[in-house]
Amino acid sequence: MRRLLTVVLICLGITAGALVAASPAYATVFQTYGSGVNVRADAYLSSAVVGTLSGPTSIDVDCQKQGDLVSNSDGTSSWWAHVPALGGYVTVVYVAIPEDQLPGVPVCGDGPPPETSDITLADVQAMFGSRIANPSIVQTGLPSLNQAMRDANINTPYRKAAFLATLVHESRLEYNIREIGDTRVYGGRGYIQLTGDFNYGPAGQYLGIDLLGNPDLALSLQWSAPIARWYWTVARNINPYADNLDMGRVNAAIGYPAGAEDQRRCDSFKSALQYLTGSVPAGVICTRPSKLKGDTSQLTRTQFDTLAKNGGGLG
Structure with missing residues (x-):
């Protein structure tokens, strides 16, 4: 399902790369699939649920981190996508990519600072x-x-x-x-x-x-x-x-x-x-x-x- 949805998105011309221009400079856009996907305060199943994705959703991801292992019928991943606009993390298992880790996205805390200008x-x-x-x-x-x-x-x-x-x-x-x-x-x-x-x-x-x-x-x-x-x-x-x-x-x-x-x-x-x-x-x-x-x-x-x-x- 994850690979199939990725192919469909490519055919429709709404790949992550095509959507980045409309997103903040420090974010990369991905598509989730499934319904009732939780957004959690941290990358753990014990973390508070801060929101729920009712259906497939475009998410702006600024970094990713490892946390609890999550499995579904399409795969397994311990990586979680940080989505600042939603105030939390979404398991990568429900992101429409063939990989188990987000490609081209820095690990939270390891990437270059997205904002460096001094405050005046x-x-x-x-x-x-x-x-x-x-x-x-x-x-x-x-x-x-x-x-x-x-x-x-x-x-x-x-x-x-x-x-x-x-x-x-x-x-x-x-x-x-x-x-x-x-x-x-x-x-x-x-x-x-x-x-x-x-x-x-x-x-x-x-x-x-x-x-x-x-x-x-x-x-x-x-x-x-x-x-x-x-x-x-x-x-x-x-x-x-x-x-x-x-x-x-x-x-x-x-x-x-x-x-x-x-x-x-x-x-x-x-x-x-x-x-x-x-x-x-x-x-x-x-x-x-x-x-x-x-x-x-x-x-x-x-x-x-x-x-x-x-x-x-x-x-």
Whole structure:
């Protein structure tokens, strides 16, 4: 069936190669077959179902990864196609190709960055408007912030939108901001409002600086952005949530209890997506899983990752 459908698509002139021109530059178009094919938050059958394809569908795939083995009457594959517009992964078993791995598609995280241009002051002002309260401070910090984004592989529109939307709410994108009214020794500081000795200690150890002894280093131009990068990729692993358009899990990963702030941050995420891509993709997730609605700030990365996983069902 997969080979037959591929031949039919070629005869109709709607091969993946013919459709790429209408897709984002970093995506390749494929056709699924069958009905009721699940779109999952990750490449595992235990991952949450974030959507279902009612019938054959053209999908824009930016990368692929290995996960759970899935079989049907036409074959078996452990490869899953990442479809940003759908906010998740589709098993390659239900993609109309003769191979068991997508041809010409990079492995997620291994390919060249599809987006490399630096963020400018004009960019963030267009995304967030009046939330940029001190443009001169934002401008001063942008070179270090752009470097931190490159170091953290925050190099796609989805990742940039999630990261910048988070920071504009944490710090108004000001590298030297101190949380108003917070007089604690290890209170909120810097781009990502680093908080608690349980973060200052590990962040300082990772970066080779004494943040416990000198917490104001988190306000410095030299260290504020690297600390934000550390939290995004080391204390937590947030890029995959951004890839899935899952701002609910992004917010939970930052470490504050669920509430009205979640929707405000998700609205900023959508605003950034609109600016960076020209539209707000379908499948943006603004709400958290029930297990992540409390204060998750003191969880280890492993503990958080365990709570962040859910799902069930087939395919």
